Every structure is written in structure tokens, then in C-alpha cells.
Amino acid sequence: MLEKALRGSKKYWTWLLALAVLIAIGFFFYLRQLYFGLGITGMSRDVTWGFYIAQFTFLVGVAASAVMLVLPYYLHDYKTFGKITVIGEFLAVSSVLMCMLFIIVDLGQPMRLLNVIFYPTPNSMLFWDMIVLNGYLFLNILIGWNVLDAERNGVAPEKWIKPLIYISIPWAISIHTVTAFLYCGLPGRGFWLTAILAPRFLASAFAAGPAFLILLAFIIRKFTNFDAGTKAIQTLAKIVAYATLANLFFFLCEVFVAAYSQIPEHTAHLEYLFFGLHGHGALVPWMWTSIALVVAAIILLIIPQARQNETTLGFACVFVFVGIWIDKGLGMISGGFIPNPLHEITEYVPTVPEVLITIGVYAVGFLVLTVLYKVVTGVKEELAG
Amino acid sequence: MENSRRRFLKNAGFSILGVGAGSMLIGLSAHTSKAVSPDAGQRPQFSMGDKAMEAERWGMVVDTRKLNDSICRKMQEACHSIHNVPEPVGESAQRDQIIKWIWPTEFQHAFPSQEVEFLAEDAAHRPVVVLCNHCDNPPCVRACPTRATFKRERDGIVMMDFHRCIGCRFCMAACPFGARSFNFRDPRPDIEDENPDFPTRMRGVVEKCNFCAERLAVGKKPACVEASDGALTFGDLNDPDSDVRKLLAEKYAIRRKPNLGTFPSVFYIV
Ligand code: SF4
Ligand code: SF4
Ligand code: SF4
Numbered sequence: 001m002l003e004k005a006l007r008g009s010k011k012y013w014t015w016l017l018a019l020a021v022l023i024a025i026g027f028f029f030y031l032r033q034l035y036f037g038l039g040i041t042g043m044s045r046d047v048t049w050g051f052y053i054a055q056f057t058f059l060v061g062v063a064a065s066a067v068m069l070v071l072p073y074y075l076h077d078y079k080t081f082g083k084i085t086v087i088g089e090f091l092a093v094s095s096v097l098m099c100m101l102f103i104i105v106d107l108g109q110p111m112r113l114l115n116v117i118f119y120p121t122p123n124s125m126l127f128w129d130m131i132v133l134n135g136y137l138f139l140n141i142l143i144g145w146n147v148l149d150a151e152r153n154g155v156a157p158e159k160w161i162k163p164l165i166y167i168s169i170p171w172a173i174s175i176h177t178v179t180a181f182l183y184c185g186l187p188g189r190g191f192w193l194t195a196i197l198a199p200r201f202l203a204s205a206f207a208a209g210p211a212f213l214i215l216l217a218f219i220i221r222k223f224t225n226f227d228a229g230t231k232a233i234q235t236l237a238k239i240v241a242y243a244t245l246a247n248l249f250f251f252l253c254e255v256f257v258a259a260y261s262q263i264p265e266h267t268a269h270l271e272y273l274f275f276g277l278h279g280h281g282a283l284v285p286w287m288w289t290s291i292a293l294v295v296a297a298i299i300l301l302i303i304p305q306a307r308q309n310e311t312t313l314g315f316a317c318v319f320v321f322v323g324i325w326i327d328k329g330l331g332m333i334s335g336g337f338i339p340n341p342l343h344e345i346t347e348y349v350p351t352v353p354e355v356l357i358t359i360g361v362y363a364v365g366f367l368v369l370t371v372l373y374k375v376v377t378g379v380k381e382e383l384a385g
Numbered sequence: 386m387e388n389s390r391r392r393f394l395k396n397a398g399f400s401i402l403g404v405g406a407g408s409m410l411i412g413l414s415a416h417t418s419k420a421v422s423p424d425a426g427q428r429p430q431f432s433m434g435d436k437a438m439e440a441e442r443w444g445m446v447v448d449t450r451k452l453n454d455s456i457c458r459k460m461q462e463a464c465h466s467i468h469n470v471p472e473p474v475g476e477s478a479q480r481d482q483i484i485k486w487i488w489p490t491e492f493q494h495a496f497p498s499q500e501v502e503f504l505a506e507d508a509a510h511r512p513v514v515v516l517c518n519h520c521d522n523p524p525c526v527r528a529c530p531t532r533a534t535f536k537r538e539r540d541g542i543v544m545m546d547f548h549r550c551i552g553c554r555f556c557m558a559a560c561p562f563g564a565r566s567f568n569f570r571d572p573r574p575d576i577e578d579e580n581p582d583f584p585t586r587m588r589g590v591v592e593k594c595n596f597c598a599e600r601l602a603v604g605k606k607p608a609c610v611e612a613s614d615g616a617l618t619f620g621d622l623n624d625p626d627s628d629v630r631k632l633l634a635e636k637y638a639i640r641r642k643p644n645l646g647t648f649p650s651v652f653y654i655v
Binding site for chain 2: 039046
């Protein structure tokens with residue numbers, strides 16, 4: 001099937017070339033980081049995880065959100081999603097790939113990565129994260145590819161695929177749960193030390209992921225003959241609406257606990273993010289933008305006319321995606337480190353090389369996504385034709 | 386009682402997970418001199434001379450009443466110079482990418498949740514020296530995915546294996562005391578007088594105070610204790626006749642963030 005990716009329009013090749021250029025730039029700066037050390041990033045002794053780990057966290061959510069297509073289709077036999085389930089699975093593949101790359105670019109000694117396998121340490125959450133991420137990648141490649149191949153040949157997918165599909169459903173939940181456990185089990189980091197972190201991660205994932213899928217469906221429809229279908233898109237829109245509301249609700253629960261208990265370890269981080277602390281407030285405008293975007297999106301999503309109109313729906317999806325990206329990709333990680341355990345403030349701003357490396361990793365993800373989607377749309381067009 | 390109950394819980398937790406972590410740590414008996422690549426199956430060890438000081442659980446008592454700026458500077462200099470801690474100037478120092486094993490801070494920063502509102506002026510601004518607490522229940526060890534950070538069962542010291550560390554900095558997020566530093570760049574050019582008896586580090590690994598394990602192995606007390614003019618006392622917390630236990634029996638001492646259950650082995654008389 002891969003040959004479908006080798007034939008394409010001029011636009012297709014220009015897009016791939018543009019991504020390749022971004023990858024090359026990112027790779028060049030990664031080599032510099034490798035040579036010099038993580039000193040070229042904005043991270044510090046106090047803020048030891050920054051942009052890379054934040055993108056990782058956000059993308060684990062995007063990857064997990066494939067389950068929002070898989071579950072209705074395979075468990076509830078919701079046929080409308082039949083056409084686009086593979087779109088979700090391949091989005092998961094490229095997202096997990098980016099997650100892994102973000103972990104690798106964040107390591108101080110990437111050459112020793114295999115030490116995690118040589119000295120397996122089950123009491124470290126990072127060990128489990130490695131297992132669930134690799135497993136999820138493997139499951140989605142296998143399932144997506146086989147189901148698509150069967151569809152192309154007009155036969156039912158192989159029997160052994162079914163149990164794997166069922167396994168992939170709780171597995172999707174597990175990747176984001178374990179990712180939340182990386183943070184929420186650490187003593188002395190009041191911002192993350194909350195049992196609701198994993199549910200909140202999942203809610204924001206099931207909002208941002210399907211929102212992105214809707215946007216992808218619009219883009220695919222524009223450039224190919226493959227249409228996901230209005231009904232599928234509208235169902236996804238409802239999922240986005242519920243998940244965005246759940247995410248906001250969980251967030252407000254957090255705010256209540258911190259604000260009413262007034263325990264400094266819990267209030268300090270929120271205060272820093274939303275109002276600034278002791279004169280430091282680099283993230284304040286970002287966080288309020290995030291809130292404004294999410295609230296605006298909710299309004300658009302719960303008014304039926306606005307949700308059914310594809311223009312306003314498109315805006316709502318962009319708002320959800322960007323709003324949650326700010327929350328998880330900017331605030332969630334550095335916010336947990338500011339103030340530090342000694343209640344001192346060191347702010348964090350990513351540097352230019354750090355941002356270019358990040359863009360490079362995203363470009364790798366989009367390249368893989370484009371190639372996989374080219375195959376999918378190629379097969380679907382062939383079947384339709 | 387409390388201790389054994391906790392140990393039981395910990396062991397139970399570990400066996401449920403099927404972790405042989407304890408046995409792995411106990412099995413570190415290879416006698417080698419200085420740090421050898423652990424990939425060869427060995428851990429950093431310092432050869433135990435005849436004069437080696439031994440204890441069941443090393444601990445420290447800091448008498449903050451005896452501290453002042455110049456003593457703190459002396460202690461930090463003593464520690465950093467023998468352990469090849471770089472002293473960079475310029476950009477990396479500004480951006481707080483520095484390395485420190487022991488440093489003075491104020492009471493409100495050393496004990497952020499144990500604030501004393503109307504502390505006497507001199508007590509509020511008197512320096513309090515902080516370092517790794519060598520916690521009896523260390524969260525940094527729990528978090529490390531490679532066991533590059535490990536607790537030496539023999540004497541409770543929380544140690545680092547610079548050759549195994551992958552630089553993920555999970556331990557830094559897990560430590561609630563900010564005791565750890567990361568080598569954001571090659572530290573070697575910033576070491577003024579290299580001590581050939583202690584390994585230098587490479588970029589991309591984490592480091593911290595090691596309770597002077599290499600000095601204990603040859604019967605010497607930690608460098609900061611020697612430089613402290615009597616402000617720091619070092620000894621075996623499990624020996625009722627040790628200097629530290631005698632001090633603790635006499636004076637009221639506190640620990641940093643006791644509510645987090647890490648059981649620090651560094652105590653403070655205030
Ligand atoms: S003070 Fe921090 S680094 Fe030292 S043992 Fe305790 S948790 Fe680990
Ligand atoms: S940075 Fe090194 S010591 Fe710290 S958790 Fe990672 S591997 Fe372990
Ligand atoms: S005990 Fe040794 S390593 Fe730790 S701070 Fe003191 S001198 Fe430094």
C-alpha cells in the first residue's frame with residue numbers, strides 16, 4: 001500500500017519538502033544541543049522540564065484521543081465512524097512517535113537511553129510510560145494497517161486483530177494515565193499533587209484530539225475526494241463539546257480546592273500562572289488567553305446552530321486546540337516548577353534553538369501523518385472509483 | 386516501631402510490584418577504587434580502607450545558631466573544591482543553570498511551610514545551610530528509571546552513578562528540597578583546581594551531595610563538617626551514643642518538610 005504515498009500532486013511534494021526543511025533546521029540545532037548540552041535551552045536548575053516535556057504531555061493526549069473513534073465504532077457498532085477510525089489510529093501513530101522524540105531530545109545523555117531497558121526499574125513511572133507508549137504505537141500501526149489492507153482487498157480483517165482492538169481501548173486510557181502519574185505522584189510539587197490530574201488530562205485529551213481530527217477531516221476533504229461525512233463530524237463535535245466542558249469543570253474543581261483551602265503549596269502555582277507571583281508573571285497573558293479560548297469554544301459548541309455550521313465549528317475546534325495546547329503545552333509543566341521547592345521564583349522562557357528543535361519534531365510527526373493519510377485517502381479513492 | 390512499620394509497607398509495596406530493588410542495592414559489594422563504568426556491572430565505590438568510618442545510617446545536625454556568612458562560604462568552598470563542582474561565571478550562572486551541593490539560604494526558604502511569623506530579625510536573616518537530606522525514604526530514588534540514583538543500604542547514603550544517569554531529570558522533579566543539580570554543559574572548563582582524587586562529570590548528568598562517601602571510606606569526616614567551626618555535627622543516627630544522637634537528645638531540632646514523609650537525615654537546631 002505504501003506505493004500510494006509515492007505518487008502525488010505538486011502540492012503534496014511541496015508540503016513534504018517544506019516539512020523536510022523544518023526537520024533539517026531542527027536537526028541542525030539538535031546536533032548543537034547534543035554537542036553543547038541542554039544549556040542551550042531555557043531550562044534551569046529550578047525549571048528542569050520545559051517545552052519538550054510539555055509537548056510530550058500534550059501529544060500523549062492527542063494520541064489517546066483515537067479511542068474516541070475506536071470505542072464507539074467497535075464497542076457500540078457505531079457505523080458512522082467506520083470510515084474515519086483509521087484516520088484516528090494513524091493520528092495516534094504519529095503523535096506517539098513525536099512523544100518519543102520529545103523524550104529523547106529532552107535527555108541529557110540520549111546515547112544511554114537503553115539503560116532504561118538494561119536496568120528495568122518498575123518503581124519508576126518513566127519505565128511504565130516507556131512500556132505503554134511503545135505498546136500503543138505498535139497496536140495502532142498493526143490495527144490501522146491491517147484493517148485498511150483488508151478494506152482494500154474487500155475482505156474482513158484477520159481474526160486476531162479483533163482482540164488487539166479491544167486491548168487498544170483501555171491501553172489508550174493507560175498512556176495518558178501513566179503520563180499523569182509521572183507528575184502527580186511527586187511529593188512537594190503541589191500543583192501536580194492531585195488525584196484529578198489523570199482524569200483532567202484525559203478530558204483535555206478527548207477535547208483537543210477530536211477537535212484536531214475535525215480540522216484534519218476538513219483539510220483532507222479540501223485536498224482529496226475523501227469525505228469523512230457530516231454525521232461523523234457532528235458526532236465528533238459533540239464529543240469535543242462534552243470533553244471541553246468536563247475539562248473546564250475539573251479545572252474549576254482544582255481552583256476551588258486551592259482557593260478555599262488556601263494552602264500555600266497549592267495556591268502559589270495557580271497564583272503564579274494567573275496573576276503573577278512576587279512580580280513575576282510571564283505566563284499570565286497566555287493563561288487568560290487559554291481560558292478565553294476555551295470559554296468561547298464552549299459557547300460555540302453548545303449552541304446547536306453554531307455547532308452545525310462548519311465555519312463556526314472550525315473556529316471552535318481551533319479555539320479548543322490552541323486553548324488546551326497553552327494549558328498543557330505551556331502552563332502545566334513549567335507552572336509546576338514555579339515557585340521551586342524553596343519557594344523561590346525562577347521563570348522559564350524557551351530559547352530560539354529550543355523552539356526550532358520543537359518545530360522540527362512536530363515536522364517529523366506531520367511528515368509521517370501526511371504519508372499515512374496519503375495512503376488512506378489513496379485506498380479510499382481507489383475503492384470509490 | 387514507626388520505622389519498622391514503614392519498612393514493612395515499603396517492602397510489601399515493592400514485592401507487590403515484583404521489584405527486587407532492595408536486593409539489587411544490597412548486592413553492591415564490589416570493591417573497586419573510584420568510579421568504574423557501571424555498564425560493566427559495577428557501581429561507583431570507594432575502596433574501604435582500614436580506617437573507614439561506618440554507620441547504619443549517617444546523619445547530620447546543623448546548629449543554625451552557629452552559622453554566619455563566612456562559615457557558610459567556607460563550607461561551600463570546601464565541598465565544591467574537593468568535589469570538582471564548577472564555578473561558572475556569565476550566562477549560565479545568570480540563567481540559574483549552576484551546580485551547587487551545599488549553599489546558604491534564609492529560614493523562610495529552607496522551611497517554606499514552617500514559617501514563623503514574628504521571627505526575631507537576626508534569626509530570620511541568619512543563613513541556613515541546605516544540602517541533600519539523604520532521606521531515609523527518598524523520592525528521588527523511587528523516580529529514577531535507571532537506578533542511577535540509589536540508596537546505599539549499608540549506611541543510608543543516597544548516591545549517584547554518573548555513568549548510568551541518562552539525564553532525564555525525573556529525580557530533580559521528585560526531590561522536594563531542590564537538592565539536585567544538572568550539568569547543562571560540560572563542567573570541566575569551569576573547574577579551577579581539579580581534584581584528581583574525585584571524578585569530574587560530563588554534561589547531561591545530575592549530581593548532588595554524596596555525604597562525602599569517598600572521605601568516609603578513608604576515615605575522614607565530610608569536608609563541610611570539618612570547615613564548619615562546630616556548626617555541623619556528623620554521625621550515626623542509629624547509634625544512641627553518637628554525637629548526633631546526643632545533640633538531638635539535648636536540643637530541639639526540626640527537619641525540612643517532615644510532612645512529606647521522606648524522613649530526612651539532616652536535622653536543624655534553630
Ligand atoms: S534531599 Fe532530595 S536528593 Fe536528597 S535524598 Fe532527599 S529527595 Fe533525594
Ligand atoms: S536524571 Fe539520572 S539520576 Fe536522575 S532520574 Fe534520570 S537517570 Fe536517574
Ligand atoms: S557532606 Fe560532603 S558532599 Fe555533602 S555538602 Fe558536605 S562536603 Fe559536600
